[in-house]
Amino acid sequence: MDAQKPIVIGVTGGSASGKTSVARAIFDNFSGHSLLLLEQDSYYKHSDLPFEERRKINYDHPLAFDTPLLHQQLTDLIARRPIEKPVYDYTIHNRASEVVHVAPRDVIIVEGILILADETLRDLMDIKVYVDTDDDIRVIRRIKRDMAERGRSLDDVIQQYLTTVKPSYHQFIEPTKRYADIIVPEGGRNTVAIDLLVTKIRAILAERGLRE
Numbered sequence: 657m658d659a660q661k662p663i664v665i666g667v668t669g670g671s672a673s674g675k676t677s678v679a680r681a682i683f684d685n686f687s688g689h690s691l692l693l694l695e696q697d698s699y700y701k702h703s704d705l706p707f708e709e710r711r712k713i714n715y716d717h718p719l720a721f722d723t724p725l726l727h728q729q730l731t732d733l734i735a736r737r738p739i740e741k742p743v744y745d746y747t748i749h750n751r752a753s754e755v756v757h758v759a760p761r762d763v764i765i766v767e768g769i770l771i772l773a774d775e776t777l778r779d780l781m782d783i784k785v786y787v788d789t790d791d792d793i794r795v796i797r798r799i800k801r802d803m804a805e806r807g808r809s810l811d812d813v814i815q816q817y818l819t820t821v822k823p824s825y826h827q828f829i830e831p832t833k834r835y836a837d838i839i840v841p842e843g844g845r846n847t848v849a850i851d852l853l854v855t856k857i858r859a860i861l862a863e864r865g866l867r868e
């Protein structure tokens with residue numbers, strides 16, 4: 657037993673599958689001071705390309721992420737060291753200039769489309785969750801979200817979905833389902849799956865002598 661080691665839960669699945677909703681639903685069961693959320697999207701690489709070129713990057717490819725930095729910062733948090741987390745701005749397709757100070761916590765939820773594609777990241781996780789939502793539902797949610805929150809037009813979202821998001825989902829993301837311990841259909845509103853996860857997290861916290 658790794659006494660006092662924080663618990664790391666990986667939550668993955670396609671874009672707009674409900675990963676963030678699952679993470680929030682878990683959050684709601686614990687007091688804020690015991691959990692933190694680390695989004696893989698914060699670790700998109702910085703680019704010096706002009707905006708028009710940045711728009712065309714395949715953001716659903718494993719090489720779009722600075723995985724060594726995510727691995728280093730997750731390792732730091734597990735070792736109870738604080739980090740300066742990068743901030744990503746979807747509206748400019750680039751990292752923002754600021755960083756966010758993140759203090760270590762007993763439960764770390766790592767959320768993102770490709771967190772299970774990297775073996776070194778998988779090795780840091782205690783529980784691996786895949787949120788499984790049909791492609792048509794995900795694309796509808798994505799259109800709504802990207803137009804409301806990420807500064808995209810309908811044509812932008814459709815064009816990006818067909819050229820990079822959909823093919824990369826089937827090539828890189830969906831195959832990582834085999835690494836998951838739990839597959840959750842329909843995301844954050846699956847109360848049975850959320851209750852099972854919360855019960856398991858509480859059991860590991862007790863086993864490691866950590867209090868909520």
Ligand SMILES: Nc1ncnc2c1ncn2[C@@H]1O[C@H](COP(=O)(O)OP(=O)(O)O)[C@@H](O)[C@H]1O
Nearest residue numbers: 670671672673674675676677797801842843845
């Ligand atoms: N079960 C659901 N029913 C309806 N809309 C949902 C559901 N889960 C998530 N959404 C919506 O879909 C969008 C994407 O959900 P989110 O949890 O952010 O997905 P992800 O983190 O996988 O991209 C959000 O706008 C969210 O409000």
Ligand SMILES: Nc1ccn([C@@H]2O[C@H](COP(=O)(O)O)[C@@H](O)[C@H]2O)c(=O)n1
Nearest residue numbers: 670671672697715716746749750769821
């Ligand atoms: N500049 C960017 C960077 C990323 N994306 C898309 O974000 C998706 C991942 O975020 P989710 O919350 O949906 O998991 C991913 O599918 C990228 O295509 C983007 O559109 N622009």
